[in-house]
Each structure stands twice: as structure tokens, then as C-alpha cells.
Amino acid sequence: MNQKNTVTEQICVPMTVDVPYRFAAGKYMARFLTELRDNGRFVGVKCPSCNRVQMPPRVVCAACHVKNDEWVELSSEGTMVGFTIMYLPLTDPTTGKPHEPPFVYGSVRLDGSDSTVEHMVNVEPDLDKIWVGMRMKVVLRDREERIGDLSDIIHFEPLPGQKRPQ
């Protein structure tokens, strides 16, 4: 028996934890997602106090601590506020499959909303073809393919006829 406290072998055990969950979307998110799925529309809620339009809709305006109950329809067009060209094969946590790099994704503020939404952008990974401030539109899956989550959005696509600002 080795009496000295010397490490002779380091043991590391691989393990995977796979835990099933059942997640309730709640009243506000469910209405948002069913509008998206059934009618192809984006809806937000407007704060009765500060008039801020929030998407996705939520029960309370965090800034004002008041209940949101006015629903407003938003445009399917908006403006890019930040983007990236991703060179890493990011795993989609909802499918376990990687998004194939390089790909472009970004954060878009839909017209009429104070919030932004993040998704893939259908442009080549080229800095001449994507910029902050670019006008975008949402491209949705066909009605029968939509399931009621953000994967109902295929991607954003630039509105035609735009030139990169110098």
C-alpha cells in the first residue's frame, strides 16, 4: 500500500444527463405563438403607462410594474440592430444538431416594436451584404408547416434595393 498521498492515476468519468421537461408557455406567449402559427402575424403588448411595445408579449411591463393588456399588431419588416457572421458550428439546443457555419444571424427590431428578435439572416457571410441599420423582412414557413414557436420563422431577408452606407 502506497502510504504517501501521491496521485498515480487521474480518473475522469464521462457522463451525459438527459432530463425531460414539460414547459408551459403561459397566456401571453401562447397567444403570441398561436397568432404567429395560425395567422402569420406578430403581436406585441403595449404598456398602459409608458406606451412601450414589448415582444414577445408578457404580463407585466418590467419598467412600470403595471399589467400589459393592450395587444398591438406589428409589422413583418424591421431594422437590423446587431448581427454576426458565425464561424462556429453552434449546436441548436432544441434539436441537438449544429447550425452549419459560416452563417449570419442578427437581432431585428420589427416596425412598431420596442423589442428586438433574433434569428438567421438569409445573406451570404459577406460584410458587404449585411450591416447594422439594414432593412429586413421576416420569411415564415408555410401555414401547414408552422408549429407555434420561433422556428416558424425561416429567416430574415433583406428588403430589395438597399446599398451599404459608406
Next chain:
Amino acid sequence: MKRNVAIIGGGQTYHAARRHDVDQGEMVNEAVRAALKDARMTMDDIDAVFLGNMEFFEGTHLTDCWLAGSAGAYGKPGMKITTGGTVGATIIGAGMHHVAAGLFDKVLCIGFEKQEEGDTGAILSGVAHPLYGRSMAGAAVGYFAMMGTSYMAAWGAKEEHAAMVAVKARQNARKNQYAHLKLDITIEDALNSRMLAYPVRMLDMCPASNGACVVILGDEKTARDRCKKPVWIRAMDTAHNEQFEIDWRNVTLTKPIFSTACAARMYKRLGVDDPKKYFDVFEIYEPATWAEMVWYEDLGLCSRGEGFKLMEEGATAIDGPIPVNPSGGVLSTNCIGASAMLRVWEAALQIRGDAGGHQVPKEVNRALATAYGGTNWTVMTALSSSTED
């Protein structure tokens, strides 16, 4: 505060990408022993133990129970705290509140992470809403990349400015014996490092580190009786952002957000007019280069949109007028559950004059530490050599 509270000791492990030689408890124990030695105490002196790490990063729950022995917590009061990237500072906040309230006189605070034991991206994806955003979640790098493109478009900053932050961090880390990434790099090296997500390159991001930090807090009587160089916690504050609103991607934002709201409240309480003059050194939580420059602005070290100019001027260098992260910061060492505590401990070391190779070359009496975690919230800690502030 009802009672003054001081940092009366602390310690940290050497931080590294691989620590297969120890388990979580053995690693935590290294920092606990270092802190007790620094405070010239034993566990018998400690009234309560507060401990935390990132939720489920190591695949184990109830780490307070797992580590009761090696943390020294067995049979003592205390609790586990888990608040994401901010956790190290939140633990100190909880300890500070208990001492200030008079419940305990000597409290041991532990933050740790063995990041190599889990899949950081996979676990962090649980921060995102399952039906709204999770399919794109999985790494902080994309978030900071969007911050970068937004920042460049708004203010005219260049990738070179991010590279300057990358170099400052790693060159400072070379002076810090405990830091993980001690890299002798140049701006060219940073600009030529592998692109991860435009404009964020490998050297723009923090590493995944293993390590632990421990800070011991004491009430005023204990501090004056037992500690040669107590560092006083003069204020702590926290602020959350709201779910779904990731405001830092829109860096021109003028409304108060978590970071500006928290700083404003703390400055008001302390009577701070000009933070860059009031504080002698800053230890901020910057997981990516772009975040450091946004922090400069949010903390009021410069006007909105001028953070990159502050970097360009070298104002925040270790020997500059506003030294920021002389330790090398999170960009050089990110054992997440310990990272926010390391900011506070490194700030305290600067006030004590005990930072060693990365001690800033000027008198340090006051320091500010920030923490930062998803989905966007902060804990800020103001430290001083005096109870008069």
C-alpha cells in the same frame, strides 16, 4: 449600513484550463486554506459559510452539501447561492448583509467553478426561453459579436480597439501569478487570431477556467482587532434587466439599464461626482473585449460612445490614470462562479497594496468591482481603505 463590514482576508487557486488532479472539493479547499492563512484564522473562527457556483455547470446539484467538508461548512450556518455570472459577488453581498445586520461576525464566502467538467454552451442555453430564442442560444460569443457590430456601427470604433483590450488584459495577466491566460501578445496577434463570430476573435473572448476564490468578511471590531489591512465594503448594489430585452446589443441606448441604473444608485449613495477620480482602480467583469468598452461608458468613466477612445488613449492601462483590470480580468481568467468574487478580491488586494506584480503604481484607497451575468444583470461593490467614505 447598520454595522461596517470589512474584507479581512482572502485567497484564490491558480487558475487553469485543466485540473484533473483535483475534484471540486479539493480545488475549493485550496482557496479556503489560502484565505484562512491570509486572515490568520482557522475554520473554528468562522461563524458561517456562503458558497456558490454556476447552476449545474459540473453536473451536480446541491454543491453546498457535496462540499460541506472541504468548504469548512460542516455544522455551520450558511447557504448556497446561485445567480449566474454575478454569483461570486452575490455571495459576498449575502455575507456582507449578514455581518452588517449583526447576525454573524466572521463569514467565509466561496465562489468556484470547474468549467472543464461540463458543456458551458449547452448548460447556458437553458437561460434562453424554450419557445423564444433557445434554438439560437448556446454560446455567449454570438451575443458579444452582436454587441461588437452594433458598437462599431454606432460609434465608429474599429476591430483594432477590441484588440487593444485583448492585449491589455493578457499583458496584465502576465503580471498576475494566478491568472489563466498569460499571453505575450500584440495587437496584430489579436487581429490575426481565429474568427469565432465576426467581429469576435479567439483573443476577444474569455477562456474557460477552473478555479476558486474565497473572501473572508468581518465586522468592524473583528477587523480592527485581527486584521492589519482591512478593506471596507462601503456599498454594494445590484440591478436586473428584464427578460427578452438584451439592451447591450443596441449600444446607443439612452434609457437606464441594469448597469447604468446600478452605478447611478451607488454613486448617489457614496456622493460620487466623477467616478474616474473617486475610484483609484476598477475591476470589471468583461467576458469579451467589446463589453469592457461598453462598461467604461456605463460606469461613467467617459461619455456614451467614447469607451473605445479611452482604450485608445491608454487611460485604462495598469499605469494609466484610470486603471481597469490590472489583474487581467475575466478575459484572462474565467472560472465563472469565482469570476465576480475575483473582481472584488483583486480590488481589495489593490487597496491593501498586496497585488504583487500587478499592483498599480499609485496610491489606491478606493476601488470599484462589477459583476455581470445573463440575462443581463450586475452586482457592484465599492471598496475603501477607510470607513470615512
